Amino acid sequence: MNYKTEIKKTKEKIDFRADFSNKKSLIAELTAELKNDSTVKEAAELLKKGEIVALPTETVYGLAADALNVEAVQKIFAAKGRPQDNPLIVHIADRSQLDDLVTEIPKKAELLMDKFWPGPLTIIFSKSSNVPEQTSAGLATVAVRMPAHPIMLAVIEKANLALAAPSANRSGFPSPTKAEHVFNDLQDKIPLIVDGGPCRVGVESTVIDLRGAEIKVLRPGGISRQQLADYLNEEVILTSKKLKKDQKVISPGMKYRHYAPEKKLFVFNFEDKFSILKKALLNAENKKIALITAKETEIDLTGLTEANIKILKVFKRKSPEKLAQKLFSLLRDLDSDPEVAEIYIEEIDQKGMGEAVMNRVLKAAAAENDFQPGGGGN
Ligand code: TXA
Ligand code: MG
Numbered sequence: 001m002n003y004k005t006e007i008k009k010t011k012e013k014i015d016f017r018a019d020f021s022n023k024k025s026l027i028a029e030l031t032a033e034l035k036n037d038s039t040v041k042e043a044a045e046l047l048k049k050g051e052i053v054a055l056p057t058e059t060v061y062g063l064a065a066d067a068l069n070v071e072a073v074q075k076i077f078a079a080k081g082r083p084q085d086n087p088l089i090v091h092i093a094d095r096s097q098l099d100d101l102v103t104e105i106p107k108k109a110e111l112l113m114d115k116f117w118p119g120p121l122t123i124i125f126s127k128s129s130n131v132p133e134q135t136s137a138g139l140a141t142v143a144v145r146m147p148a149h150p151i152m153l154a155v156i157e158k159a160n161l162a163l164a165a166p167s168a169n170r171s172g173f174p175s176p177t178k179a180e181h182v183f184n185d186l187q188d189k190i191p192l193i194v195d196g197g198p199c200r201v202g203v204e205s206t207v208i209d210l211r212g213a214e215i216k217v218l219r220p221g222g223i224s225r226q227q228l229a230d231y232l233n234e235e236v237i238l239t240s241k242k243l244k245k246d247q248k249v250i251s252p253g254m255k256y257r258h259y260a261p262e263k264k265l266f267v268f269n270f271e272d273k274f275s276i277l278k279k280a281l282l283n284a285e286n287k288k289i290a291l292i293t294a295k296e297t298e299i300d301l302t303g304l305t306e307a308n309i310k311i312l313k314v315f316k317r318k319s320p321e322k323l324a325q326k327l328f329s330l331l332r333d334l335d336s337d338p339e340v341a342e343i344y345i346e347e348i349d350q351k352g353m354g355e356a357v358m359n360r361v362l363k364a365a366a367a368e369n370d371f372q373p374g375g376g377g378n
Contacts, residue, residue: 003191007179008039010151016056016196020148021119027150031093034154043194044158052076054168054182055155056196057147059120059204059222060175060328061182062091062165063190064155068100073134073164079189082171087137088164089122089205090144093156101142101162103128108210108232115231118148120205120222135164145205151196167204168193172257174328174364177202181332202325203356208236220356222324238355258363259328261335265343265365281308287341290334292323294346310340320354327357331364 012034020027034040043053050072052065063080065072067090077084090101095113098105102125109123127142136142144162147153156163167175170185179195186193206221208228215236217225229236268291281289281304290310293299294317301309312330315322334340345365350358 002188005183005187005190005193007183007193007195008042009195010034010037010039012037014150016058016149016151017198017200019200020058020150021116022148024118027118027148027153030150031153031157034150035158037154039194040151040154040158043155043192046191047072047155047159047161047163050075051192052079052190053155054176054179054186054190054193055149055152055163055165056179056194056199057091057149057152057165058199059147059201060177060199061168061179061193062147062152062163063168063182063186064091064152064163064165066159067091067135067162067164068130068132070132070134073132076164076166077134079186080166080169080171082166084134085137086166087139087141087143088135088166089207090131090135090142091152091156091163091165092144092146093153095146097162098125098144100130101128101144102126106210108215111232112208112210112228113146116223116227117146118153119146120148120201121145121228122205122207122219122221124207124209124211124218126211141209141211143207147205149196151194155194172260174259174261174331175204177325177328181329184332198325198329200325201321202327202329203353203360206356220359222353222356224352225355226352259331259360260364261331261343263335263340263343265331265345265361267347267361267365268344269347281305288339290337290340290343292330292343292345294348297346317348320348320352320357323348324353324357327360 046053050069052075054061055064063076065076104126122143122145124141124143127136131142168182169176176182177199179193182193201222204221206223207219209216209218217238225236288308288310292312295313296317314326334343345361348354
């Protein structure tokens with residue numbers, strides 16, 4: 001279908017970059033106000049008619065459809081060019097919506113929902129027969145989350161639907177953290193983008209499976225594994241791969257793309273005395289290389305032409321949240337910068353939010369080709 005894609009804002013003057021996680025009464029108040037907003041109403045009407053709409057969440061923008069409407073869900077896959085075997089996350093605004101979607105709520109899920117919803121935590125449940133195969137990609141489970149964004153919540157409530165919503169990017173490309181990113185990827189493919197400003201978290205939700213004996217994080221994200229382990233007082237296992245010690249530079253070369261810019265992206269360990277980087281710069285000739293680094297990183301440019309290097313010091317090592325918030329946006333900006341030939345990014349500690357950041361960075365650089373539910377991007 002060909003649409004003339006519109007970007008619309010809501011009228012309420014709310015700073016959506018504020019951290020609403022767990023501020024249950026504030027979020028309820030803002031959501032109630034937004035339910036009367038004309039853009040929210042328009043989005044809800046479109047969704048009720050089986051259309052797809054891009055909506056802001058606290059993590060990244062999502063491309064939403066009625067989770068229980070097969071044709072609507074199929075439109076998501078078509079617009080994104082998403083492989084059919086990658087299941088969608090279902091978004092709700094109230095715990096009572098779970099009754100239609102799942103057959104069982106484990107005790108630990110109750111605890112986590114009390115603590116981390118609304119917020120960037122997605123929980124895997126055994127799925128009820130109401131949830132179509134297209135939404136869960138044929139799995140017996142369904143992934144559910146309650147986002148901490150008043151616009152998304154207001155649209156869910158106004159439409160009175162559970163909304164399936166993957167990140168609103170072209171499949172394989174960096175997730176969108178601004179309305180314009182969605183427009184660049186999906187213009188003409190969707191009728192409406194609701195602009196809620198830049199996303200606060202910047203990487204997607206943490207996907208967790210606690211149906212078995214072990215608690216597993218299938219995708220690290222906005223709630224760190226440490227936060228979950230501390231709260232549950234239990235070990236929480238990461239099932240997606242970590243960077244191996246000897247992998248200094250990850251070369252592009254991929255089957256499935258995940259979060260990847262068009263340009264080559266390399267992960268760099270700056271303790272390596274820049275030898276690999278220098279070689280790359282010497283080979284780059286007239287092209288410019290972009291370096292995303294920590295503010296503390298001292299860069300020795302001896303023997304290099306400074307004109308060939310664009311240094312972006314965007315985060316402090318102790319706050320990987322800052323890099324998370326900017327990562328996808330930086331990758332998109334550098335991708336469209338005609339001066340930049342290749343992108344290099346500094347490896348950070350895989351602690352706290354650093355785990356989610358490095359998961360995205362490594363997939364963007366190497367795009368591991370072993371897709372598994374929860375481990376994949378798209
Ligand atoms: O923050 C987020 O989660 C964003 C916003 C829009 O809410 N959504 C998002 O959706 O990242 P998507 O489709 O880009 O990523 C969903 C991830 C995929 O890795 C998928 O494989 C996994 O969740 N997933 C979905 N349902 C699953 C299931 N039943 N079992 C295991 N993994 C599942
Ligand atoms: Mg995605």
